[in-house]
Every structure is written in C-alpha cells, then in structure tokens.
Amino acid sequence: MNHAIRVHEYGGPEALVWEDVPLPAPRPGEALVRHHAIGLNYIDVYFRTGLYKAPSLPATIGMEAAGVVEAVGEGVTEVAPGDRVAYATAPIGAYAEARSIKADRLVKLPDAIAFEQAAAMMLQGMTAGFLLNRTYKVQAGQTILVHAAAGGVGLIMVQWAKHLGATVIGSVGTEAKAEIARAHGADHVVIGTESLPERVKEITGGAMLPVVFDSVGRDTFLTSLDCLAPFGMMVSYGNASGPVSIPDIGVLAAKGSLYLTRPTLATYTARREDLEGSAKALFEVVAKGAVKINVNQRFALKDAAEAHRALEARRTTGSTVLTP
Incomplete structure (x- = not known):
C-alpha cells in the first residue's frame, strides 16, 4: 500500500x-x-x-x-x-x-x-549555504540583511552568517518572530519594512549594505534595493508575498549600479559534485x-x-x- x-x-x-x-x-x-x-x-x-x-x-x-x-x-x-x-x-x-x-x-x-x-x-539548509557561500560570498565583518529571519531558511541563514563572522540584520513581521531571530543570533531585528532603509542607514553609519537576501518578493523588493550600497547585490530567492515585477531595469542604475540575481537550488546542485558539496x-x-x-x-x-x-x-x- x-x-x-x-x-x-x-x-x-x-x-x-x-x-x-x-x-x-x-x-x-x-x-x-x-x-x-x-x-x-x-x-x-x-x-x-x-x-x-x-x-x-x-x-x-x-x-x-x-x-x-x-x-x-x-x-x-x-x-x-x-x-x-x-x-x-x-x-x-x-x-x-x-x-x-x-x-x-x-x-x-x-x-x-x-x-x-x-x-x-x-532544501532550506542547502539553499542558505549556496546563497551565503556562492551566490554572494559573505565575508567576516560585513553587515547583511536577511528577510523572513524567523522562517525556515531565514533562521539557518542567520546562524550560518554569524558563523562566517557577519553582522546580521533580520527583518520579521511580529515581535514574537523578532525574539526568535534574536535568540538565533541576529544582531539587529526590524519589525516590518516601512522604516527598514532608515534603520539600515542608522546601523551601518550611512554605509548601507553589500547584499540583501530576500525571500518575501513583491512586498519587499523595492525597499530592499533602498538598503543597498552602490554596487550592492540584491538576491531575490522567493515569492512569499507574490512574484516580483520590475517595470524598468533602469531602477538598478538609479539606485547605485546594483546587481540583481534570482538563484535556485536546482541550478546550484545540478551537478552531482555540487549536490554532494x-x-x-x-x-x-x-x-x-x-x-x-x-x-x-x-x-x-x-x-x-x-x-x-x-x-x-x-x-x-x-x-x-x-x-x-
């Protein structure tokens, strides 16, 4: 049966x-x-x-x-x-x-x-791994932003990024989830996204971020771009709030010659050796x-x-x- x-x-x-x-x-x-x-x-x-x-x-x-x-x-x-x-x-x-x-x-x-x-x-762990180690190789001393920081991938990313020596800003939806993110190592936690760019500016002393990891999608995409430093990378890897639509690719130029990628675990583990690694x-x-x-x-x-x-x-x- x-x-x-x-x-x-x-x-x-x-x-x-x-x-x-x-x-x-x-x-x-x-x-x-x-x-x-x-x-x-x-x-x-x-x-x-x-x-x-x-x-x-x-x-x-x-x-x-x-x-x-x-x-x-x-x-x-x-x-x-x-x-x-x-x-x-x-x-x-x-x-x-x-x-x-x-x-x-x-x-x-x-x-x-x-x-x-x-x-x-x-799935969540290998996703966190390729995002932090291959899509954008996070270095000790960098400050990064992880959306949905109390979710499955988010909690793993927060811990793994801390292991790599990064300072982690976590974005969550509720105070209860903020407590979970903090308990797993997030250095700063922001509830909601309305004031997120301002909080990032405050935390980084105006430097902003080299990378944002965003699994939320439509509701956070443009706000995430505003958190990046010039030449920063926007890593959009999920659509929890709906698919992302970019009306004009020029927005990446206007916000600082930004990079944008939409990676998948399937591509990063397509070869047997990559899956095993x-x-x-x-x-x-x-x-x-x-x-x-x-x-x-x-x-x-x-x-x-x-x-x-x-x-x-x-x-x-x-x-x-x-x-x-």
Missing part, C-alpha cells in the same frame, strides 16, 4: 487530496525510498497554486524528504538498499509514503542526522553546532492542507515536517 498527497487542479489548500497510489518500482538509475519524514517548503505552495507548473496533473508535490532505500534499479551505484538518505531536488513527488527518484539526487545521511532533522534542513557543507555546520535545525511544527502527511494553511498564514517558525 502506498498513499500520497496529489493535486488534481491548482488552487488553495483544499486542492491537496490524500489518496492511494501505486508503489513505483525503481527504473534504471532510480532508487525506491520509503519516507520517514517530508519537508514543508514555500515552493510546495507555488506548485499547489500553479505559480510553478507541474509537468502534468494530477501531480504529487513536494521537493524534500528523508528515508531508507528499499530497492534500486539497474546501474545504480550511488546508494544501496538499507541506506539512510535524503534529497531536496526536482522532480516534485515527496508528498508520498514512498517514491522512486533518480539515485544521483540522493545523499547519504551521517548517523548523527535524524530523519526529521534531515527532512527539515536539506552542498550537503557536506550543511552537515558540517550542523555537526559543529554552528547551525541548529529547529523542527517547530509537525503534521501528519494526510493533513498537508492544514500545514499549508499554517505556512501561508505565517503561523510557522523554523522548519516544519510532514510524517507519513
């Missing part, structure tokens, strides 16, 4: 349907993974609503999970039955009790990493205790709709997992 959450038509959380699905035998190059925990991420909302299109409908959504390999297809060398593994890459399909996936997209879990911890950190870097900072992974919410996989409602209402902090 195998169950999955599937979307038959794009829509709200009610579009998530719990139903029986066949147990997929692994094809050549694939491994069958029995999930022990599944990560909840905002990209799942995008696939549910149709902002990001599934290859076809009905579709099983979800990008991230951890579990045990039950079988492998012909030619698989990366993993073997019995291996503890995790993944956080396309194609979608993680909202299931078991699935087959390309074996070269799996990474083996160190013994010290529990299934829930792995499912809670692979990203996972290794994440496992190392977690093993050192420099980054602590907080599983603050748990839902049964069959209750994924309720999990989506909590996520979209911004009632979640840290990471959330679904359990089959």
Whole structure:
C-alpha cells in the first residue's frame, strides 16, 4: 500500500487530496525510498497554486524528504538498499509514503542526522549555504540583511552568517518572530519594512549594505534595493508575498549600479559534485553546532492542507515536517 498527497487542479489548500497510489518500482538509475519524514517548503505552495507548473496533473508535490532505500534499479551505484538518505531536488513527488527518484539526487545521511532533522534542513539548509557561500560570498565583518529571519531558511541563514563572522540584520513581521531571530543570533531585528532603509542607514553609519537576501518578493523588493550600497547585490530567492515585477531595469542604475540575481537550488546542485558539496557543507555546520535545525511544527502527511494553511498564514517558525 502506498498513499500520497496529489493535486488534481491548482488552487488553495483544499486542492491537496490524500489518496492511494501505486508503489513505483525503481527504473534504471532510480532508487525506491520509503519516507520517514517530508519537508514543508514555500515552493510546495507555488506548485499547489500553479505559480510553478507541474509537468502534468494530477501531480504529487513536494521537493524534500528523508528515508531508507528499499530497492534500486539497474546501474545504480550511488546508494544501496538499507541506506539512510535524503534529497531536496526536482522532480516534485515527496508528498508520498514512498517514491522512486533518480539515485544521483540522493545523499547519504551521517548517523548523527535524524530523519526529521534531515527532512527539515536539506532544501532550506542547502539553499542558505549556496546563497551565503556562492551566490554572494559573505565575508567576516560585513553587515547583511536577511528577510523572513524567523522562517525556515531565514533562521539557518542567520546562524550560518554569524558563523562566517557577519553582522546580521533580520527583518520579521511580529515581535514574537523578532525574539526568535534574536535568540538565533541576529544582531539587529526590524519589525516590518516601512522604516527598514532608515534603520539600515542608522546601523551601518550611512554605509548601507553589500547584499540583501530576500525571500518575501513583491512586498519587499523595492525597499530592499533602498538598503543597498552602490554596487550592492540584491538576491531575490522567493515569492512569499507574490512574484516580483520590475517595470524598468533602469531602477538598478538609479539606485547605485546594483546587481540583481534570482538563484535556485536546482541550478546550484545540478551537478552531482555540487549536490554532494552542498550537503557536506550543511552537515558540517550542523555537526559543529554552528547551525541548529529547529523542527517547530509537525503534521501528519494526510493533513498537508492544514500545514499549508499554517505556512501561508505565517503561523510557522523554523522548519516544519510532514510524517507519513
């Protein structure tokens, strides 16, 4: 028996349907993974609503999970039955009790990493890692801005950036979330964004910032640009408030010859060696205790709709997992 959450038509959380699905035998190059925990991420909302299109409908959504390999297809060398593994890459399909996936997209879990911890950190943690170490290589002594600093990626970024020696300004929506960001190392926390450029100017003595990491999207994009120093980089990596639209690329010139990038984990882990390197870097900072992974919410996989409602209402902090 195998169950999955599937979307038959794009829509709200009610579009998530719990139903029986066949147990997929692994094809050549694939491994069958029995999930022990599944990560909840905002990209799942995008696939549910149709902002990001599934290859076809009905579709099983979800990008991230951890579990045990039950079988492998012909030619698989990366993993073997019995291996503890995790993944956080396309194609979608993680909202299931078991699935087959390309074996070269799996990474083996160190013994010290529990299934829930792995499912809670692979997508968010590797995202934080490539943003801070590759998209913009944060240096000790720099001051940076992290939006949604009490969210899943945000909390990891705050801790990891502090480990790198940066001063971190966190932007959050409520005082409760401000306390969470401070508790995880944020040096300065700003509630709301109306006064954000003024606060950044005050904190930096007028120098402004070399980089802003923004997962919120439409509501914070222009404000984020106003926080950057000349030649600063705007890293827009999410659309929690809606997709970003730039009416005139000249705004980047007017605000100081700024750089803009829209990176994705899929691109940064497309090569096997990059995937393994990203996972290794994440496992190392977690093993050192420099980054602590907080599983603050748990839902049964069959209750994924309720999990989506909590996520979209911004009632979640840290990471959330679904359990089959």
